[in-house]
Amino acid sequence: MMMTIPRSRLSWPCTTPTEFCRLSNILSRRRHHHSSKTRVVGQQTGCFFSSAARTDETMVDEEVPSQPQQQQSQHQHCPLYVAATRQHVGKTTTSLALLSGLQKRAGSQVGFIKPVGQVTLTVNDETTGQAIECDKDAVLVKQHFQLDHLSYRDMSPVLIPKGYTKDYLDGKILLREQRTQVERAYQNILQNSNHGVVLCEGTGHVAVGSVVDASNARVASWLGARMVLVANAGLGNCLDELDLNRVYCQEANVDIAGVIVNKCRPDKYEQTKRYLSQALDTKRWGHVPLLGLIPDRPFLGCPAIHDLERLLEGSELVSGHDDRFRHYTVQETYLVATSLEEFLKTVRQPRHDRTLYVCHASRNDILLGFLMEAQQREYHNKHHHHHHPHASNQPQQQQQPEQQVGTIRGLKGSNGFKYLLSATQFHANLHCLCTQDQLSVQWAALTVVQSSAFGMTLRRKCLITHGQGLALYASVLTLGMMVIGHDWHRRGILYSSLTVGNVAALLRMDGGWNKYLLWLVIAALVVPQMEQWQHQQQGEPSISVILFVGSTMALGTSAIHRHYQQQKQQLTAKQS
Numbered sequence: 001m002m003m004t005i006p007r008s009r010l011s012w013p014c015t016t017p018t019e020f021c022r023l024s025n026i027l028s029r030r031r032h033h034h035s036s037k038t039r040v041v042g043q044q045t046g047c048f049f050s051s052a053a054r055t056d057e058t059m060v061d062e063e064v065p066s067q068p069q070q071q072q073s074q075h076q077h078c079p080l081y082v083a084a085t086r087q088h089v090g091k092t093t094t095s096l097a098l099l100s101g102l103q104k105r106a107g108s109q110v111g112f113i114k115p116v117g118q119v120t121l122t123v124n125d126e127t128t129g130q131a132i133e134c135d136k137d138a139v140l141v142k143q144h145f146q147l148d149h150l151s152y153r154d155m156s157p158v159l160i161p162k163g164y165t166k167d168y169l170d171g172k173i174l175l176r177e178q179r180t181q182v183e184r185a186y187q188n189i190l191q192n193s194n195h196g197v198v199l200c201e202g203t204g205h206v207a208v209g210s211v212v213d214a215s216n217a218r219v220a221s222w223l224g225a226r227m228v229l230v231a232n233a234g235l236g237n238c239l240d241e242l243d244l245n246r247v248y249c250q251e252a253n254v255d256i257a258g259v260i261v262n263k264c265r266p267d268k269y270e271q272t273k274r275y276l277s278q279a280l281d282t283k284r285w286g287h288v289p290l291l292g293l294i295p296d297r298p299f300l301g302c303p304a305i306h307d308l309e310r311l312l313e314g315s316e317l318v319s320g321h322d323d324r325f326r327h328y329t330v331q332e333t334y335l336v337a338t339s340l341e342e343f344l345k346t347v348r349q350p351r352h353d354r355t356l357y358v359c360h361a362s363r364n365d366i367l368l369g370f371l372m373e374a375q376q377r378e379y380h381n382k383h384h385h386h387h388h389p390h391a392s393n394q395p396q397q398q399q400q401p402e403q404q405v406g407t408i409r410g411l412k413g414s415n416g417f418k419y420l421l422s423a424t425q426f427h428a429n430l431h432c433l434c435t436q437d438q439l440s441v442q443w444a445a446l447t448v449v450q451s452s453a454f455g456m457t458l459r460r461k462c463l464i465t466h467g468q469g470l471a472l473y474a475s476v477l478t479l480g481m482m483v484i485g486h487d488w489h490r491r492g493i494l495y496s497s498l499t500v501g502n503v504a505a506l507l508r509m510d511g512g513w514n515k516y517l518l519w520l521v522i523a524a525l526v527v528p529q530m531e532q533w534q535h536q537q538q539g540e541p542s543i544s545v546i547l548f549v550g551s552t553m554a555l556g557t558s559a560i561h562r563h564y565q566q567q568k569q570q571l572t573a574k575q576s
Helices: 017-029 069-074 091-106 136-144 164-169 175-191 216-223 236-251 266-280 305-311 340-348 364-387 389-393 415-434 439-460 466-491 494-509 515-536 543-575
Strands: 039-042 047-050 080-084 111-113 120-124 131-135 198-201 226-232 256-264 290-295 333-335 356-358
Touching: 080 091, 080 216, 091 136, 091 198, 091 226, 111 136, 111 175, 120 136, 131 136, 175 198, 175 216, 198 216, 216 226, 216 236, 226 236, 236 256, 236 266, 256 266, 266 290, 340 364, 415 494, 415 515, 439 466, 466 494, 494 515, 494 543
Parallel strands: 080 198, 080 226, 111 198, 226 256, 256 290, 333 356
Antiparallel strands: 039 047, 120 131
C-alpha cells in the first residue's frame, strides 16, 4: 500500500509526470565546469561522473582512516544530494519527482538513500524479519517506487532519535561510527543500482545535523555528492537563504549542481525566473543553473480524503478509491448535522464545483437522500443534454435538478396522465364520504388515499425517482378504483359517482379550485343526494350515464387542449 506525504510538505504538482522527469533530464545534460575540476555527463546513464573521487581532508577527524584505493575507484560515480534552505519547502516532493524521472531514464533499479533521518517508522527487516526503525521518507520511497533491490538498513543508515544528541556529546557515539555506517550503506546501494544512479535526500537545510558532525553538507562531502538546493520562491528572501546555504556548502567543499525554486506565484513566474537566473549566473555563485521553477499549487496544502481516513482512526474508504487523493478546501467541505430536508436544500443550492459532504454513518436518511439526488442529477443531465445539445454552454447552476412539488398539477408527466390521477383521487375521496357502512371497503379506499400521499412524500424527499413515484401512484389508484367501482356498482351509484369525480377534476385542473374546498362542496351537496338514492333504493337516474360520458369527454378534451398549448409554448420559446 502506498504511503503519502503529509499535506504540509506537499509542494509539487505531482499530477504531471512530464515535470517529474524534466528536472532529471536537465540535471543529466548540464555540463558544469570548475577551475579546479572538470565534470562530464554520462549521456547514456543520466547521472553525473567525476574525473576523480572527492575527498575532504578538513572534514575527517583523527579517528577516521583513509579509504582504500579500491574503494575510491568504485566511488567514481557522483550522486545527487537534495537539500533545502529550510523546512517545508518541498524537498521530499522534489526527491520523489527526481527519482521518478531517473527511473524512466536509467531503469527501475535506481538507488536512494537518506543518510541521516529523524522521524521513523517501524518496518520488518528483509533479511532477518525483525522489526527495525527506518526513516519515514525512505519507507515512502521504497514502497512507492518498489525498490526491492535495496534494504531498509542501507536506505536509512543513521537515525537521530530522542537522546541521540546527548549521547554523541557525551562520547557514547563516535563520528567514525556514523561515517562508516553512511559510507557502507552508500556502497551497498551503489552496487545494487543500475548504472550507479543514486539519489540522496537530506534533512532540512544544509547545516542540519551539525551538532553531531553529520550535517547535510558534511555527509555530501563524505559521499562526493553534488548538492541540489530547494528553496521557496521569491527574490530577496530566497537569495538570502540560498546564499547562506551556499557558503556552508563551500566551507564543506561541496559543489552545487543547481537550484530548484518551489511555490512560485503563477502571476510572477516569468519575473522570478528571469531575476533568479541572473542572480545565480554570476562568478560568486559559480554560474549555478536554475534547474526548475515550480508554480504554486495551493490545493496541495488542503486536506484530501486520504487525510480524513488517517484522521478518523480505524476508518477505511469503502468506494471511490480513485478520488482518495482529491483535495478539498475548507469552503468545499460541509459537515451534515441537519435534517434531510435542509440537507437537500443545501445540496441544490449553487455552491462550488465540487463539495465534500461529511456525515455520520448512522444517518441513513442523509445517505439515501444523497444517492437519490445524485441519481436524479445524472438522469436530468442526460435527458437535458439529449434534447438540448446547447445546454452545455449554460452555467452550472442552471442545470441543477428542479425542485420537487407536492401536487398532481405540478408533476412532470403527460397532461392526460395528470388528469387521470386527479380524477381518480377525487373518486377515492368521494367513496370515503359515501360508504360509511362497510369497514372493509372504507379501509380499502383509505389505503388508496394514504398510499398515494406516502408516495408523494417519498418523491418530495427524493427517496424514489420520478418514474418510480408515478408507477407507485398509478398502481395504487388503479387497484383502489377496482374496489371502488365494484362497490359503487353494487350500490347503484356508479355513473353518478364517476361523474362527480370527473367534474371535480376539471374544476381542480382547469379552474384551479382548492381541493379541500371541492371536498367540502361534495360533502355538503352531493353526498346527501347519493345517500337518499341509496336509502330509497331508487337507483341513479338514467341521465347519470349521459353526464358520465360528457364529463369523461370534457376531461379528455381539456387534457388534449393543454397538451397542444404546451407544445405551442415550447415551439415559440425555441424560435425566440
